[in-house]
Amino acid sequence: MADAGTKRKAADGGEIVVKKQKTDLIAAGPPRTSGLAAPTMLLTGHQGEVYTAQFNHKGTLLASGAFDAKILIWSVYGDCENLCALEGHKNAVQQLQWASDSRTIFSASADKTAQLFDVEDGTCVRRYRDHSSFVNSCAIAADAENVLATGADDSCVKLWDPRQRRARATIRRHAPVTAVALSRQGDHIYVGGLENTIQVVDAKTLETVFELEGHTDTVTSLQPSRDGKLLLSNAMDCTLRAWNVQPYAAGSREEAVFVGHKHNFEKTLIKCGWSPDSSRVCVGSSDRNVYIFDYATQRPLYVLPGHKGCVNEVAFHPSEPVVLSAGSDKRLFLGELPK
Numbered sequence: 001m002a003d004a005g006t007k008r009k010a011a012d013g014g015e016i017v018v019k020k021q022k023t024d025l026i027a028a029g030p031p032r033t034s035g036l037a038a039p040t041m042l043l044t045g046h047q048g049e050v051y052t053a054q055f056n057h058k059g060t061l062l063a064s065g066a067f068d069a070k071i072l073i074w075s076v077y078g079d080c081e082n083l084c085a086l087e088g089h090k091n092a093v094q095q096l097q098w099a100s101d102s103r104t105i106f107s108a109s110a111d112k113t114a115q116l117f118d119v120e121d122g123t124c125v126r127r128y129r130d131h132s133s134f135v136n137s138c139a140i141a142a143d144a145e146n147v148l149a150t151g152a153d154d155s156c157v158k159l160w161d162p163r164q165r166r167a168r169a170t171i172r173r174h175a176p177v178t179a180v181a182l183s184r185q186g187d188h189i190y191v192g193g194l195e196n197t198i199q200v201v202d203a204k205t206l207e208t209v210f211e212l213e214g215h216t217d218t219v220t221s222l223q224p225s226r227d228g229k230l231l232l233s234n235a236m237d238c239t240l241r242a243w244n245v246q247p248y249a250a251g252s253r254e255e256a257v258f259v260g261h262k263h264n265f266e267k268t269l270i271k272c273g274w275s276p277d278s279s280r281v282c283v284g285s286s287d288r289n290v291y292i293f294d295y296a297t298q299r300p301l302y303v304l305p306g307h308k309g310c311v312n313e314v315a316f317h318p319s320e321p322v323v324l325s326a327g328s329d330k331r332l333f334l335g336e337l338p339k
Helices: none
Strands: 006-009 015-018 040-044 050-055 061-066 071-075 082-086 093-098 104-109 114-118 123-128 135-140 148-152 156-160 169-172 177-182 188-193 198-202 208-212 219-224 230-235 239-244 254-259 272-274 280-283 290-294 300-304 311-316 322-327 331-336
Touching (some): 050 322, 061 093, 061 331, 272 311, 290 311
Antiparallel strands (some): 050 061, 061 071, 104 135, 114 123, 135 148, 177 188, 198 208, 230 239, 290 300, 311 322
């Protein structure tokens, strides 16, 4: 039945009907596409530049590492509560990686160490000290988590077994190593640095299988696709490139080149990433924007502002249209994308 309103006495003794105002709220803006509390969430808590940030494999937590030597663990949903701080490093945290169990974090630091942390109890369970200079990058093999790798300014890549304190193998390069990654099975190591090329190394023989040439400046990030067929690389030449790293490939291994994002005099190790279905790629930029490219067309889909300093890492959520960004402005953003 329709609401007839409220009857009031008129001045002449009659009655008038006052209609009630409608108070239903109509949601403004585009429809929501994720479980975030708001389309954009700002996370603050670090006391220095944030160099790295990643979702866990379940997408329920994220971790960030910064110049303040801390790794902060945050809830992705609700108010994005800061759950705990992992302490143990004595200098900037350069990169971190989650293990597939979403409980363990492997981190690389300018204190010349790599460390394994147990997120549930907040403790460092293993500290690796074999490098003699800043450790810039770290990696965990997705399907073989007993294989860890680090790359450092001492021009060495080291392979580790998480149960042992000493490196089980060392690969010596001719220049500082700024980026490492591992194939899903841990049988190949991808190495980038000041040599500008990317070496693909057999993890058993430690011999270079092939090299990927195309970048003209320092390689800052390496990221394999989820199916392991492609490798994404970012470099200080302001290009993001995708490579075919399958064992047998006819012709050039370079599959795609993405341009638009920037590097500047800061020479930060800006990191890149894949969407879960490999249809998009993302990368940070010194112009304070987040860049998201369509893989098929190699054109930018989104250039997202918000940061007040260089964007050092961007990552896609594992199951929702959400991106995470970490910046030199000491802040992190979670942003919702259209489906």
